[in-house]
Amino acid sequence: TWADIDTINNVIHVTRSWDHQYGTGFKPTKTEASIRDIEVSSAVIKLLERIHQEQMAAYLRTGYRDADQMIMRNQWHTVITDTACNKALAILQSDAGIPKEKQITFHGLRHSHVSYLISQGIDIYYISKRLGHSDITITMRVYGHLLDSQKKKEAFKATAAMDRL
Template sequence: MASYEKRGTGWQFRISWQDEQGKRHTKSNGGFRTKKLAENAAHDLEVKLAHGSHIDRADLPLVDYWHQWCTTYKIGKRAVATEYFYPIIETTLKDYFGDTPLGKITPLKWQAFLNDYGDTHARSTSSKVNGYIRAMVRTAINEQTLHTDFTFDAEISGERGVDEADKYLQLDQFAELVNLAHETADFNHLATVAVYVGAESGMRVAEVLGLTWDCVDFEANTLTINKSWDYIHHTGFKPTKNESSNRTVEVLPAVTDLLRQVKVQQAAWMLKTGQRDKHNCVFYSKYSQVLTGAACNKALKNMETKIGIPNDDQITFHGLRHTHVSYLLSEGIDIYYISKRLGHAGIQITMSTYSHLLDAQKSKQASKAMVALDKLAR
């Protein structure tokens, strides 16, 4: 039921209603030039309420709505690394918006926040924050708490930095690194073994560390990726990045020969020390634990320094994956095969991620095409 009151030169309405739990709410709005305009606005709200709108939730502070949304839809349903980011966003929203109600966040206010946030954060991080809030807003629109998307068409700012897929070694550096890794890798230098396996397979570091001995086929020279290792939060095995990441990768006999040697050395160490690994992990080290990502990156950095790669040009373990792709593309390997080898969900992801490398091969492929077409004219 709505009531109306003239205040000064304008009109105000007030409506009241009960929610599903029987709690009574009121909402008022003023500044209407005529009573008729106030009546129309009140009627619109009453219609929305009759159709299940939760306009009362728009009065919740943005940070409180975010907390409720995360708790209801996200916590316990996502990877640990993803859930780690939610409270960080909550603190950021609290610091910037305070107790500003969700319904008072306009596109202009949100853009101002993104501009400010981008001054101190990478563009990729700003984009991630905007994406999470956009998902929350869509829920708010679906439950009729909001009726417009204040994140729509927002411009992302922040430092671009170097794209991950641009971080790869030159091919002569890659060859030197692979040879050094193979020469020095053994059970006592297990992180070097991980670097060698990553370079030869294009696997992510979590996939390499998640290998168990039953994943290694010494006869077929293949590695089966069906899980990964949580080296960040130390929760043990976790699923691969996505379903398509479950795959079998062909490797050289040199890779499986090295792993066979490591298995013998690991077994001898376990026999001597009485240690056991219930998970049967390939990269269970002499420190009685599975290697960490930090240990693998440290080994990689030491090798890069040893072969003379300047600090600014050095890559992380993930850069080995991109270098692996760069080398295969330079050798004319089919992009569809590379996509499957990497465990991408589709070839478009591979083409998008490595478009700069594909462009670099364009002139070479064009020359080969012209030679092929020239044969037809003879």
């Protein structure tokens, strides 16, 4: 919801999930570890603020009131499903000239996000918490192979540190 976006501190608060399967509304997250704060860039916050302004203007024109203050609703004011998000993403990728066999889903973007963070030397413990994993071993099991490329850098840093003793 819009209330979960902290525009002052550039944070998205993840505190609950939406029940797409049974349509019962909000539900608890999958695990307690899924409740987390995700730091985002100021560019993401600016984009969200623009979307919020456009959404409020559209609602004002149509007289729609959203008691839940949902970020993502479609033209019929229902919550957008995972399938609809992936279809929209596929259209954007096609429009960008990305061949169908190279296109990615939102879940794939999650993996790409982690791969990028690892390639930039971001701490795996931080990544694990950012993903909402209850245990770092989950993150290591899924993404550990990507850390092999960091091993040489870390070995160099470790031996250099020992040499400074």
